[in-house]
Amino acid sequence: MRRAGSGTYVSENRGSAQGQLFGLIIPRLGETEIFDPICRELARHTQERHHASVIWATTGTEASVDVEQKAWQACQQCIGRRVAGVFFAPLEWTPNDAEINERIVQAFDAAKIPIVLVDRDIYCYPRRSRYDRIGIDNRAAGYIVTDHLIKQGCERIGFLSRPHSAETVVLRLAGYRDALSERGISARKSWVGEGNPADIEFVRGYLKESEVDGVVCANDFTAANLMQTLDLLGVRIPQEMKVVGIDDVKYASLLKVPLTTLRQPCKSIGAAAVDALIARLSDPDLPPRDILFQCALIVRESCGERLGHLSRPSVPLLAPKEAIRA
Numbered sequence: 001m002r003r004a005g006s007g008t009y010v011s012e013n014r015g016s017a018q019g020q021l022f023g024l025i026i027p028r029l030g031e032t033e034i035f036d037p038i039c040r041e042l043a044r045h046t047q048e049r050h051h052a053s054v055i056w057a058t059t060g061t062e063a064s065v066d067v068e069q070k071a072w073q074a075c076q077q078c079i080g081r082r083v084a085g086v087f088f089a090p091l092e093w094t095p096n097d098a099e100i101n102e103r104i105v106q107a108f109d110a111a112k113i114p115i116v117l118v119d120r121d122i123y124c125y126p127r128r129s130r131y132d133r134i135g136i137d138n139r140a141a142g143y144i145v146t147d148h149l150i151k152q153g154c155e156r157i158g159f160l161s162r163p164h165s166a167e168t169v170v171l172r173l174a175g176y177r178d179a180l181s182e183r184g185i186s187a188r189k190s191w192v193g194e195g196n197p198a199d200i201e202f203v204r205g206y207l208k209e210s211e212v213d214g215v216v217c218a219n220d221f222t223a224a225n226l227m228q229t230l231d232l233l234g235v236r237i238p239q240e241m242k243v244v245g246i247d248d249v250k251y252a253s254l255l256k257v258p259l260t261t262l263r264q265p266c267k268s269i270g271a272a273a274v275d276a277l278i279a280r281l282s283d284p285d286l287p288p289r290d291i292l293f294q295c296a297l298i299v300r301e302s303c304g305e306r307l308g309h310l311s312r313p314s315v316p317l318l319a320p321k322e323a324i325r326a
Contacts, residue, residue: 020052022277023078023086025104026118027071028093032221033249034264035089038118041270042087049274055081067091068100075104079111085277089118092166098122105131114280116273120166125174130288132280134273137292138168141262142175144297145244146216148260150183152304154214154242158191160206160226161218169218172246176216197226204233213241214303220245220252220261227255227302238304248298258300265293 024042026035043054055078071091078086086108091097101122108115117133142159149157159176161169173192180187190210195202197217203226217223223245227237235241237257245252248263272291280286299305 023083037266038270041267045274138171139175142172146179149214158212220247260303262295
């Protein structure tokens with residue numbers, strides 16, 4: 001069984017007919033809650049449907065430099081074990097994440113090991129790598145939560161993210177801008193903030209400059225930290241500030257003010273990643289594909305909905321859309 005921060009383990013299926021071994025590299029697995037159910041389903045789907053084994057080469061919650069080093073070590077371990085293919089969630093939030101991500105995929109390319117990217121690309125939008133990518137439609141996600149705040153009466157909506165975020169956040173920001181533009185709202189430069197939402201001085205300055213009445217957070221982690229800081233500043237949620245996130249992590253409904261957010265279909269993402277890798281092994285010449293899932297909007301108190309309407313999915317979960325990249 002995997003233990004948080006324990007590093008690597010191998011899940012064996014000794015009755016395997018095919019005997020394939022797949023690699024799984026998820027840096028900072030313990031810090032991003034959505035990856036735990038994705039990885040569990042990925043391992044289950046691999047073993048039960050495809051009779052294969054998975055070598056987990058994840059890293060814990062170490063400092064940035066250690067995470068970069070361990071991600072590279074995990075790559076080398078997978079190559080040394082001669083895995084048939086690898087699932088890789090590119091690094092984010094580290095100073096050299098772009099360089100390390102490219103180094104890792106180049107090493108797998110040299111070893112002729114196919115890659116399926118989980119959640120995000122190695123490059124920032126609109127640049128696109130040549131690997132299959134499985135995740136959610138992040139631009140649509142940004143649009144949906146922003147549109148929801150508009151419908152709740154917000155007129156000055158901000159977007160907040162942490163520095164060195166993955167390309168998924170860039171797409172969510174694009175969706176945010178799409179929603180504002182569609183409603184004829186011109187976004188001010190001060191509305192888009194990048195910084196630590198747990199830093200009270202940063203948040204104080206952001207609120208003073210932007211004068212927003214609602215905030216789209218890049219993810220639930222950012223939203224939870226922002227809401228705690230707003231509480232320290234005496235800003236009432238949702239009366240004075242409406243907040244939404246993306247992911248629907250376990251603690252989203254347990255916050256002091258339950259968080260309105262988008263629920264990622266983590267199990268479906270894990271299963272689709274396995275199917276994509278199997279297809280890639282069967283036909284290496286397939287064009288790169290984006291397999292993107294829609295999310296369900298989970299409405300809770302942080303956006304100002306009435307208590308009687310809390311925790312209801314207001315947008316149905318849809319089947320994924322698949323894009324072929326030539």
